[in-house]
Ligand code: ADP
């Protein structure tokens with residue numbers, strides 16, 4: 001399965017100017033009026049409509065004329081904006097096949113000029129959420145604008161900042177290379193998710209290494225919150241790499257203990273089931289002196305010496321602000337009660353679907369030799385004039401109120417067509433590897449199915465168990481309103 005980036009090479013600077021204008025308009029419009037796009041893009045000779053037609057043809061924007069003539073970015077449009085920026089920065093030069101899929105992310109191989117293969121994670125926080133709001137009419141009453149761009153970008157910024165911070169403190173994580181919009185570039189892990197590992201010569205040793213990681217994280221002030229066999233990669237030498245950080249929280253979070261215990265429980269449960277480890281002795285709670293894991297006790301949150309709130313502060317300095325953290329935590333908090341007592345270790349039947357393909361070569365990569373046009377393009381957030389256009393546009397009260405009314409209807413419309421839209425947007429080129437394609441499709445279906453039933457949001461995004469509980473997703477969304 002490939003991300004079809006072919007069109008990227010043929011897009012002109014006007015195409016990108018208009019695409020960026022749509023992106024900017026989406027800060028306060030779910031569907032951006034065509035006229036506003038024209039004003040933001042302010043192409044020298046007009047012609048925004050013609051450009052929009054071209055973007056539509058390539059499925060980079062979606063047209064909606066139910067209330068007025070308007071457009072929104074598709075996932076692909078947002079992907080293109082991020083990819084173009086990163087390619088122009090020289091971060092990578094080609095895009096290869098898809099190597100992973102979560103319920104709210106897609107992971108691809110990308111190749112650098114010198115032939116190194118990296119991993120590109122595209123966050124898709126709206127993928128499931130849009131469907132979720134279908135049955136959550138409540139939130140519409142207070143909504144201003146729920147925006148998947150904002151949430152996906154936030155997840156990427158956080159993941160990048162955490163990966164970098166953890167790496168600097170010697171944790172086994174991928175090397176964080178760069179980040180733009182909803183896209184994180186990191187080193188490719190040469191290994192397999194623990195989920196796929198059927199036999200181990202020494203499961204006890206690996207078990208203790210992994211538990212030791214949860215403890216060391218807490219000592220540094222952090223809890224992973226989705227520490228399970230999907231997010232722990234193992235290589236042939238049993239070296240462990242942990243991945244997937246958007247849901248991490250501080251040990252000072254009000255539900256820290258619950259999340260810590262849940263991470264620990266996931267590991268116990270998986271090793272018990274998969275490797276038949278017996279924890280009769282291990283599960284006896286130990287006293288303070290044993291927290292270092294003599295290998296024979298279950299780590300207790302209260303026993304851990306959480307010395308370093310330092311990492312939180314460092315992370316803040318790295319671009320992930322306090323407000324971002326608050327926003328993310330609110331989003332996570334909405335699911336907290338849902339998650340109590342849950343487990344994500346029930347994954348036996350998902351084994352064969354989470355196949356990770358590791359034979360990274362550059363054959364089959366779409367090379368992207370783009371002309372550097374950054375200077376001519378609009379930049380998200382950097383044009384005072386465009387900020388003014390946006391402000392003026394939204395300060396028009398009469399218009400705004402009609403838009404608000406429209407927006408509410410629009411979301412319903414959006415919801416009911418969410419499945420169609422995502423089909424259309426997720427339409428990808430399924431070539432060279434039908435086996436991989438089948439596996440990934442199955443994997444995504446399971447992930448989305450699980451998410452639909454369980455509404456865990458980013459709290460446990462790789463947990464495939466359908467708990468079927470009632471969701472508090474709308475409260476999460478409400479808390480996000482107006483953040484854009
Ligand atoms: P999600 O947040 O959607 O769960 P993850 O970051 O866990 O996304 O990635 C999903 C899958 O993609 C992983 O289970 C793994 O198989 C693969 N993957 C993610 N990051 C990398 C990486 N850096 N190298 C190799 N494979 C990766």
Ligand code: MG
Nearest residue numbers: 102231244462
């Ligand atoms: Mg994951």
